[in-house]
Amino acid sequence: SHTRGAAAMFAHVVQRLRRTFSRGGARRIHTAPDGATRGGGEGPKAGDDVRPGTVGADGGGLVVAARSGGVVVSSSTVVNDAPAPAAAATPGGRSAVDEAAKRKDAQDAQMKERKRRMAALVRVFGDGVVDNALSRTWQSRVDALAAVKAAVEAKAPSLKVAGEADEFTRLFRASCKMAERGVHDKVPPVFLASVDLTAAIVASALPADAAARDKGIGPLVPPLVRACGTSNARVQEASVQVLMAMAHAPELGAAALAPHVLAPVDAKATAVVAARLLLLQALLPLVGLDGEGGFTLDNTMEIVLPALSQADTKTRRLAMAVATELYRHAGADVTRYTNTLPAAMLRKLDKRFAKVDAAAAGGATPAWRGGDGAADGGGDFDEKDEAADAGPVATQLVGDDGGDAGADREGALAELGKSLVSSISSGRHSSPERSSPEHAVPTRPGGPQLMRGGRVRPNRRGGGGDDG
Incomplete structure (x- = not known):
């Protein structure tokens, strides 16, 4: 009877294990939470050749066949012979490290591709400025836009005086590309830095070629017009001012703003x-x-x-x-x-x-x-x-x-x-209903009420009202 009772208990454990490990995977060993029981054996170890219908080496385990594979239940150890999921490693294990490495490689490849597309900006402003412009830190992006603005203010007047049209046009195009990235940024300080850069471009870096000028300034106008209706007061004010600067610029005029x-x-x-x-x-x-x-x-x-x-x-x-x-x-x-x-x-x-x-x-x-x-x-x-x-x-x-x-x-x-x-x-x-004082409402129940014509109705409930 003792053997039949133990077999019934083991069968119950097997059913629970079948539900838990039904999907299969490699052979795994799970230590029982209650430690050693009758028999005193340690049960099979990882790597032991355990087959359904056999007994553990120490006599303390019993092998029971299941649909999901052979399962060994011993005094302290349970062996699941069913296949385990290939990627079911513990957090921080080898598979987690591999996934992190793959993500980092993908991010590095994406960054290299973005820098390749921005090679023209690298030639004009340098590798460090472009790296900051592509950074996930908003302060780095602000620093990049500030550096581009300083370069425009320092180089554009001298290039225009020297008559270096090609270099001047390259500076204009590169600075417009940087400003275009900034005006689409959702972080207000980055947007404001791009507006400052746009103002510097309009003030000193507009080329004589109308086609190149429209190609560079054109993408900046729609987001600036949309920003005039945002809830951020600084963004509104800066956007309106730079649009007015564009309208006053002889090279641009209001015609560039009208469609938007x-x-x-x-x-x-x-x-x-x-x-x-x-x-x-x-x-x-x-x-x-x-x-x-x-x-x-x-x-x-x-x-x-x-x-x-x-x-x-x-x-x-x-x-x-x-x-x-x-x-x-x-x-x-x-x-x-x-x-x-x-x-x-x-x-x-x-x-x-x-x-x-x-x-x-x-x-x-x-x-x-x-x-x-x-x-x-x-x-x-x-x-x-x-x-x-x-x-x-x-x-x-x-x-x-x-x-x-x-x-x-x-x-x-x-x-x-x-x-x-x-x-x-x-x-x-x-x-319209609340645009004048005569339509005001009391701020709390029982308090003095402002009536039409500016007269105050006293509180007749006593306490705080005017008896007069």
């Missing part, structure tokens, strides 16, 4: 729409609507008209400022697009258009508006209303007399980045 500024945009992306409107507000006084700069009344109104119906207050005000600037250039043709707007918006736009007409006619209302040409100052238009809607920078950009604002406009362009940050940040969560 006028690209279709989702109307629900309030920050992106506001960024496009501010760019239009800055670019239109520079290039107008003659078509040479890429801006026409049709393609510009495709962005302005939906923005005039936005629920966001700041976006609507920016759209009205851009519509006013369009009216300065196109006149009554703008009304062909705006006549489908709500009556309240039409009244606001009409006030702004009347001021433009009055300034152009020396204070007289044009006859097409129903006036007789007498100087009436544009009706009941309030100058403070336009200043509040467009903002101080917008007022300087469009000018008060419809002409060139000179130094004021130049200063306004320099401050455009800050205006973008403040306008988008303050208007991102605003709504």
Whole structure:
């Protein structure tokens, strides 16, 4: 009976082992957790020739046949004769080391291939700068872009004066490639370093060849325009400033920016729409609507008209400022697009258009508006209303007399980045219902409530209210 009981126990162990090692592999030996039992034997060792139906060398083990192979159960050791998975080594074992070595070899090969493709950059800036540009550490990438910027500022003027066109073009192409890598980087310090490099290129390294210039600068414009609508204030400001520098550069001009500024945009992306409107507000006084700069009344109104119906207050005000600037250039043709707007918006736009007409006619209302040409100052238009809607920078950009604002406009362009940050940040969560103090709500239940007209309703529950 003792033998039958032991055999039943061993059969139970075999069933569990079959479930555990059903997939098979090489012969393995597993030490039992309970140590030696009756018989006192040590059981078979690794490498012992163990077959189903035999007894261990010390008599303390019993071999039982199983589907997964022969299994030996002894006093302290279990031998599984089933095949083990080939890659089932313990962590840190030989297979883990091999996998780590393979990954490192693959990474090294990838790095060599990337450096091979960037061989032109290595010849211009050196191996160390390119290694930093390809580094996974963002600070190393920033250092690489700073080194390229220093090289551009140091070499470009001298090469241009010396007339070394080939070397100058190679420097321009290599620096644009480095800047292109940076403007697609998701780390803000790396992006800002690439913007600084782009500004240095625009300032001193633009070649005379238009094809080479467009090929180098063209890929930089779309990510810079997209960055104007991000939530990072520094990224917004830097992007707008470098785009304005491109627009002012005689070699580039606003024509290089127009296709990207006028690209279709989702109307629900309030920050992106506001960024496009501010760019239009800055670019239109520079290039107008003659078509040479890429801006026409049709393609510009495709962005302005939906923005005039936005629920966001700041976006609507920016759209009205851009519509006013369009009216300065196109006149009554703008009304062909705006006549489908709500009556309240039409009244606001009409006030702004009347001021433009009055300034152009020396204070007289044009006859097409129903006036007789007498100087009436544009009706009941309030100058403070336009200043509040467009903002101080917008007022300087469009000018008060419809002409060139000179130094004021130049200063306004320099401050455009800050205006973008403040306008988008303050208007991102605003709504028409909460845009004025008379629609304010109490900050806590039971506290004093601000009523329409600015009157305060006292707390009648006692404690903190005004009895008066």
